[in-house]
Amino acid sequence: MGISFRRVGANLAAEVEGIDLAAPLPDADRDAIRDGLAEHQLLIFRDQVISSDRLMEFGRSFGELSVHPFAPHVEDTPALIRFENDAETPPFGTDVWHSDETFRAAPPMATALCAKVVPEVGGDTVFASMSTAYEGLSERLRALIDGLQAVHDIKPFKAIFEDTPEDRSELQKFEAIYPPMTHPVVRVHPVTGRRVLFVNPQFTIRIKDMDERESASLLDTLFHQALIPEYQYRLHWRPHTLAMWDNRSVQHYAVHDYWPQARIMDRVTIKGTRPVGLEAADPATVKRPKTLITGAVSHGAHKPHLVEDDIREDAPAAE
Numbered sequence: 001m002g003i004s005f006r007r008v009g010a011n012l013a014a015e016v017e018g019i020d021l022a023a024p025l026p027d028a029d030r031d032a033i034r035d036g037l038a039e040h041q042l043l044i045f046r047d048q049v050i051s052s053d054r055l056m057e058f059g060r061s062f063g064e065l066s067v068h069p070f071a072p073h074v075e076d077t078p079a080l081i082r083f084e085n086d087a088e089t090p091p092f093g094t095d096v097w098h099s100d101e102t103f104r105a106a107p108p109m110a111t112a113l114c115a116k117v118v119p120e121v122g123g124d125t126v127f128a129s130m131s132t133a134y135e136g137l138s139e140r141l142r143a144l145i146d147g148l149q150a151v152h153d154i155k156p157f158k159a160i161f162e163d164t165p166e167d168r169s170e171l172q173k174f175e176a177i178y179p180p181m182t183h184p185v186v187r188v189h190p191v192t193g194r195r196v197l198f199v200n201p202q203f204t205i206r207i208k209d210m211d212e213r214e215s216a217s218l219l220d221t222l223f224h225q226a227l228i229p230e231y232q233y234r235l236h237w238r239p240h241t242l243a244m245w246d247n248r249s250v251q252h253y254a255v256h257d258y259w260p261q262a263r264i265m266d267r268v269t270i271k272g273t274r275p276v277g278l279e280a281a282d283p284a285t286v287k288r289p290k291t292l293i294t295g296a297v298s299h300g301a302h303k304p305h306l307v308e309d310d311i312r313e314d315a316p317a318a319e
């Protein structure tokens with residue numbers, strides 16, 4: 001049986017079947033995964049017992065691996081991030097909606113995360129399709145944000161540094177390497193041509209060239225889109241579940257409800273390209289956004305129906 005994709009979420013997520021990631025990845029399967037990732041945005045591979053080396057090889061099949069400047073990595077293997085949380089080491093900073101590493105000039109195209117130890121209950125990861133989240137905005141708001149740029153920053157990691165002369169100078173070095181970065185608020189997905197809402201509350205600090213108060217309230221509205229259940233898929237991890245997400249089109253939130261239980265996850269991150277906004281994109285490749293049925297549309301809603309017994313003949317007339 002060959003590789004196949006079984007859609008499990010309405011707006012994103014497919015389980016990938018008929019593949020054993022412990023074996024080297026044939027080119028045809030790699031291509032199918034690359035296409036499937038763009039289409040489904042989140043791919044879930046169950047029961048994949050693979051070594052950390054295999055996970056890195058799997059990641060390298062899709063591009064160069066990136067090294068996270070702040071995340072905990074395995075000694076001598078900087079491209080392999082290991083989240084090892086238990087009673088002594090609570091999870092830090094992943095319970096915020098984000099796309100990975102958008103503080104970079106070229107944020108990653110994808111991330112692969114493999115569950116080694118999972119808690120008895122809790123510890124899910126929630127994903128949101130930010131292309132559907134974009135399509136769920138009103139046409140008027142889309143028109144407003146289509147040409148905007150936003151500034152992304154390493155702000156959540158600044159808390160790692162203490163208020164000592166050594167840490168302050170260390171932080172300055174990082175700030176020089178990762179200065180605030182500007183990305184389009186709406187990016188065009190390089191494979192599907194879909195528009196993606198590309199601001200997140202972890203790294204996006206303001207809309208460029210906008211009054212501070214206006215920027216804060218607009219960002220608040222845009223950040224809210226990831227919270228809408230219709231755009232989400234909640235992944236329940238089992239040991240040896242590998243998830244790969246298209247970091248160009250989804251955001252995610254790691255639910256910290258499992259602590260103090262243990263949870264160990266290995267991660268590799270695949271380098272991406274600079275996000276392209278609508279102005280810079282080739283118009284022939286940009287898809288027209290779908291219009292979703294929102295609460296403002298009343299088709300299908302029931303007409304109010306007066307029950308005769310409920311009408312009070314002696315009701316006083318409105319004054």
Ligand SMILES: [Fe+2]
Pocket residue numbers: 094098099100252
């Ligand atoms: Fe993340």
